[in-house]
Amino acid sequence: MSVPKSISTMAAAFCLLAGAAMATPAAAQSGQLVVAPSSDVLTLDPSLDTSPISLNVFKNIYDQLTDIAADGSVAPLLAARWEAGENATAWTFTIKTNAKFHDGAPVTVEDVIWSYQKIIDDPKSPVRAYLTKVRSIEKVSADKLRFTLSAPFAAFDRQVSLISILPRKVYEERGAGFAQNPVGSGPYKVVRWIKDDRVELEAFAGYHGGTPKIKTVIFRPVPSESARAAALSSGEVDIVPLLPPALVDRMSSRKGVRVEKVPSNRVIYLGFDVNNPVLSNLKLRQAIDMSIDRNTITTRLLRGLGHPIGQVVAPVTFGYDPAIKPTAYNADEAKKLLKESGYNGEPIVFQYPNNRYAFGEEVAQAVVGYMKAVGINVEMQGMDYSAFFPLWTSKKLNGMHMFAFGPSIMDADLPLGSLYETGPARAYWSNAKVNELIAQQRAETDPAKRRAQIGQIWQLSKDNVPYVMLYNEVQAYGIKDNVKWTARPDERLLFKDAQLAK
Template sequence: MTNRILKTTITATALAALVPLAAQAQPAEVIAGLHGEPDSLNPLYDTNLPALNIYYNVFDRLATIDGNGDVVPDLATSWSFNDTLDQWTFTLAEGMTCQDGAPMDSSDVKFTFDSAMGDSTSRLGGYLGLVDTVEAPSPTQVVINLKSAFAPFDRQVSLIPIVCQEAYEEMGKEAFGRKPIGSGPYQVTNWVSGDSIEMVRYDGFWGDAAKYDKVTFKPIPDETTRAAAVQSGDVDVALLGPAQVDGVKQQGSVDVVAQDANRVVFLGFNGGAPFLGDQKMRKAVDLSIDRTLISQRLLNGAATPTAQIIAPVTFGFDPTMEPTKADVEAAKALVQEAGYDGTPIKISYPTTGLPQIDQLAQAIAYFMDQIGVKTELDPMEQNTFYGNWFGKSFPGIFIFAFAPSVMDAHLPFYMLLAKDQQGYIYDDRIDTLMAKQVGENDAEARAADLAEISAINAERTIYAPLFIDSYIYGVSKDIDWSPRPDGMMVFR
């Protein structure tokens, strides 16, 4: 690897010459370019994406989501629930230890849940609003009592990294946030703010040994700088922006690896704004958009047109639904039927965080112009945009995205479509189906309920789904690493 000397013995070097290249050992160290730097490494208080990349390598959870979007065991080897889905029992593996050598058992799980729920400033506690009490009747058993039925609770616990109680209480939350102690395969050894976070293999890990001796995360917020860093060998793995992909491919020094994401980009409509309360007008906008052109030309093939606000990897996705095909003439007819009078409609969007967002907003405006609808672009700094989203104060159309970490349709449907949440347009049928699916213990029946919700959204054009995003990485040729749909850099 460029700018790196690997410690190998003469014997190992000689043996490497006798085996095929693909069979040779992985490098001992990996450096990953992270798109931002955490504020803290305390999972109770920092739940932002940069920190989550560290947590996936350092902490364990009761259950986790794998690269296919399925919920699988982690600390818990199995779990069960009662008929009313409001009591969940998790059975833990035996012989687990924290990275300081202390035992890891049900008391650490209870401590993590209770600490998050008992502190109003804990961001982790926001994921546990349905939890009533947590019991630890034995070292290998955790019983979680909910306030009401919640079918995807096994997925919800994947959001909760389990901290080691003894170390947390001894260190305090601030010190723990700089050098946390978990039970995962890597242990944080050093954090130099603005430069790097270093992790080494924890040899006492109860599961499969970590792949690398050492993993270093370097915060590199700028896409162009990340692309240059991976091409030069300063880092081994880096997320690329759509604008960098072709250049990195042509340069050829690293592999370019793509992964369909759990994130869907869509248009939302303020149904209280002029004309947008009319379903015909919303459908006209939907029909005006050439999703294939956006995917192939604007995003260099790094996106897939879609008909749903959830991605295929998300539970509840309906593979039978087809994306809306552009039909300018049909859209023009609907605009006329809606009585549109030429008043400009604002298109609000965040200036960062979404792929080629300025160009995407301009493309949407162009498509709408082709059907006779005037627009006004309304770019916003990201924090301002989120403030408008939470405040439900967009003046017209807005471009947004949702990527449910638990890869289940409940959260995006609840936040975007349920009455009195973050949406502007409601349908009583959706609220009925939401109440039904959350108490449904048959997975197929629940999936059918969620698919029906997607069909209602398409029928009424409550949202206009645009495309499924992709995560594209530059990866050093001597690294065997696979990306995940949630964009987390995991080196287990």
């Protein structure tokens, strides 16, 4: 486990950052809010990316048919209302008539249908994984459209909150250039994107939900944790998502800064390519599961910013089953299982993003330390999140990896579709019973029965160990006192309703 950087190192990192941006400090009088995520967006085209960091920017620029509120409920957005037909296989949405794109053009049913069809027709789009059940889309009237699904899908009204609506005319005119100079219908419009420096947004006065109260929002990527904290202390940035544990106490005592902690919907886990000859061995995966001391990681390393967990959804997400407990640490049993597995010390590549999670590098080191202590040979390959994420989406993590899932729809169906269902998703493990249960829970309208079906999947996962669940992350945000904004469990950075104190 590494120790936090010294004050001098923090100051040096901040000086480098400040030299690039000190000319435009965040100030309440300017109506400017500066947010410092750990990395930049991959693109500004929401049909080409599903990464959480990009989604935070997309949700400020674009609208979707529905929205997920902070309490996990489904709320209207571009759709004024909707209804599900029999067996949840036909869904009709009525869109608002006063919504406009940033260029002043009205948002039409045709734009909505085209946006969905574009994604469905693009085999390279990672967003396509969310729409595999859509069989057809049709215009019903000037303000209504209907989705016909190939199978029942009880959470479809949540799923459409992930699909941003694009202006067909502008998109086709700009082509590839749309990804750098986009047009949406959300509360903020893009002023400029300078790669690895900033995405600058300006409030859209014609927004159908009311003009945002803050004129300018800047997403400024700062990979260094210490540099982000230093920039917050100096007043250069207003919000720092995911403060590392070592800096939480320090930032809490800083004048003009508050720290908000929120139990998140994000679960940190280890994934395996079970088709890898070494990792195809169940007893080896069980040994890895038992070799890790989750309590020590969360209480000492993370200083309470995490809770051990045994499933891929957190308590705030629909589908969480309290009966599924975290795996207990048992080094002796791990060694026994390792011996029974016939493992001969073959090196296992371990890939992970080193700039995405609080203490992500340190957690990876701790996990590897535990595995090595029972005799598992691990080769660490940490990398920038922007390099890791494409490998994850394309199923090219062919050893062991550490990642996380925080379902933005606050429903277990999203990780089930992404991590467990056989097909065009990211699952390396395939199980017929799991596929059957996934289909059953999608057709189940009784919440209690649906929870029970999902719980069976978590038990099958625990028995077969295609994933090793580590902990549910408690997230800490550093926020300037003059910023009126509340952190959410789903990690979304939405600023339509944010304010700056006078």
